[in-house]
Amino acid sequence: MGAVQLTAAVAFVCLLLPDTAAQNLIKNPREQKTEHSLLINEINADNPGLDTWEFLELYHTSGHQAALDGYYLVFYNGNGNQAYKVLNLQGHVTNSQGFFLVGSHTVNPLPSLTLRPNTIQNGPDAIALYYGNGRYFEGIKVTNNGLVDALVHKSKKADKADTLLSVLTPDQDAFLEDPLFRSTDESLERCRGSDLQWFFQVAMPTPGRDNHCIPSSQLNASTVLISEISTVSTSEGLEFIELQGPPSTTLGDLVLVLIEGGAKEVYFFMDVYGKTSPDGVLLIGPAQSKTPVDLQFPQNASSPLFRAGPNAVALYLGNSSSFSLGTAASATNLLDALVYTSNRSTAPELLEILTPGRPIFYEDERHQQGDVSVSRCSCCSVTRDASAYALSSPTPGQFNDCPSKRFSQAISFCLHGADCQQWSPGSNEIQRVLAHSLDAQCNCGVSAVYFKGKVYLYWQWCSGLG
Ligand SMILES: [Ca+2]
Numbered sequence: 001m002g003a004v005q006l007t008a009a010v011a012f013v014c015l016l017l018p019d020t021a022a023q024n025l026i027k028n029p030r031e032q033k034t035e036h037s038l039l040i041n042e043i044n045a046d047n048p049g050l051d052t053w054e055f056l057e058l059y060h061t062s063g064h065q066a067a068l069d070g071y072y073l074v075f076y077n078g079n080g081n082q083a084y085k086v087l088n089l090q091g092h093v094t095n096s097q098g099f100f101l102v103g104s105h106t107v108n109p110l111p112s113l114t115l116r117p118n119t120i121q122n123g124p125d126a127i128a129l130y131y132g133n134g135r136y137f138e139g140i141k142v143t144n145n146g147l148v149d150a151l152v153h154k155s156k157k158a159d160k161a162d163t164l165l166s167v168l169t170p171d172q173d174a175f176l177e178d179p180l181f182r183s184t185d186e187s188l189e190r191c192r193g194s195d196l197q198w199f200f201q202v203a204m205p206t207p208g209r210d211n212h213c214i215p216s217s218q219l220n221a222s223t224v225l226i227s228e229i230s231t232v233s234t235s236e237g238l239e240f241i242e243l244q245g246p247p248s249t250t251l252g253d254l255v256l257v258l259i260e261g262g263a264k265e266v267y268f269f270m271d272v273y274g275k276t277s278p279d280g281v282l283l284i285g286p287a288q289s290k291t292p293v294d295l296q297f298p299q300n301a302s303s304p305l306f307r308a309g310p311n312a313v314a315l316y317l318g319n320s321s322s323f324s325l326g327t328a329a330s331a332t333n334l335l336d337a338l339v340y341t342s343n344r345s346t347a348p349e350l351l352e353i354l355t356p357g358r359p360i361f362y363e364d365e366r367h368q369q370g371d372v373s374v375s376r377c378s379c380c381s382v383t384r385d386a387s388a389y390a391l392s393s394p395t396p397g398q399f400n401d402c403p404s405k406r407f408s409q410a411i412s413f414c415l416h417g418a419d420c421q422q423w424s425p426g427s428n429e430i431q432r433v434l435a436h437s438l439d440a441q442c443n444c445g446v447s448a449v450y451f452k453g454k455v456y457l458y459w460q461w462c463s464g465l466g
């Protein structure tokens with residue numbers, strides 16, 4: 001449904017897509033005078049082997065440079081509940097994106113404050129951020145005087161830190177930096193849940209960068225999905241298809257299929273097998289790809305592989321013996337599908353078969369120049385839905401480069417129409433319509449996944465609007 005139809009059907013709708021304003025684990029109104037605040041954003045306390053790659057990431061929610069005068073970082077030992085290290089942040093500033101790193105000199109980017117190896121204890125311990133004139137020194141008993149934010153962490157499930165929890169983060173449990181989560185290193189990253197509350201989850205370390213907040217439960221789910229496609233080869237990079245599945249897992253019984261939109265027929269298919277990376281990614285591409293692929297396109301595959309116009313990438317359970325060139329598109333055993341178009345023409349019948357009720361993904365002119373890919377930015381409960389994708393920089397074999405909450409802002413829309421009784425859209429449908437409408441105006445690649453946070457709908461009666 002286009003924006004024109006929307007305005008005809010709805011009397012008055014305002015959408016508010018709220019800013020990701022500060023909301024610390026610890027809410028201390030006296031310290032929340034400003035709109036933005038400083039948070040403990042990530043910690044990597046424990047490394048495989050010697051702890052030579054520890055770091056702590058602070059983040060200022062303005063997303064800009066911020067002075068850290070008056071702030072103290074205090075590291076508490078869970079055994080005895082006393083401070084084992086205190087850092088006065090006087091004179092320091094975050095970088096231009098709001099990040100501030102403390103850690104080992106081997107961490108890239110280099111932390112602003114470097115620590116000797118094995119400085120940050122693995123837990124059960126705590127790290128607390130304070131502001132004000134409180135006197136913080138090594139050996140101090142744990143306190144919440146001047147507390148801004150805190151994280152109680154551990155590296156063994158059975159570890160206890162009751163005193164630290166009761167003083168620093170009442171009603172929270174200690175967060176586990178599970179050393180078994182990845183075969184390499186992992187960290188604890190601050191993420192926001194669907195209820196908009198903060199929590200920490202174990203994830204791939206991202207020092208000095210946005211955290212990858214794919215819910216662990218979804219990352220560990222057994223489904224395999226289409227993560228990213230790059231449909232154009234240039235000097236910068238070749239075509240590829242990236243899948244997302246459970247981490248470090250051997251995949252099999254999967255078939256990757258390309259379907260031509262007009263004829264609705266299979267024009268390419270291949271069996272998918274191989275082991276996903278510690279982040280659950282499996283990269284499929286040509287043998288000569290600059291980024292090493294986990295699985296090569298067959299030698300007899302045409303090059304370029306992707307065709308112009310409306311087409312689909314589909315992932316099926318099963319094996320390739322069920323497919324042949326010219327097979328009609330089908331939803332039987334279909335795990336995931338992305339229907340996209342490289343020109344403005346659509347393929348409504350193919351959409352109806354593979355992703356019923358969902359929109360087509362419009363690649364744009366920038367995409368044809370090859371420095372842009374189509375990335376899944378809503379992981380991973382949404383399948384067979386092009387609105388889960390956004391245009392992005394290509395990230396073959398890596399987590400996708402998705403719209404960042406850091407640059408978010410609250411927006412509101414008021415849509416006027418004649419009869420509000422006729423159409424009661426869900427917020428997802430409104431997001432899709434608005435994204436399509438915005439993109440039609442700016443041609444800047446806006447899609448529904450740019451809408452973050454909660455959507456509030458305010459309805460006003462039709463009468464009286466004139
Ligand atoms: Ca770690």
Ligand SMILES: [Ca+2]
Nearest residue numbers: 045051120122
């Ligand atoms: Ca350590």
Ligand SMILES: [Ca+2]
Nearest residue numbers: 206209210211
């Ligand atoms: Ca980070």
Ligand SMILES: [Ca+2]
Nearest residue numbers: 395398399400
């Ligand atoms: Ca990627």
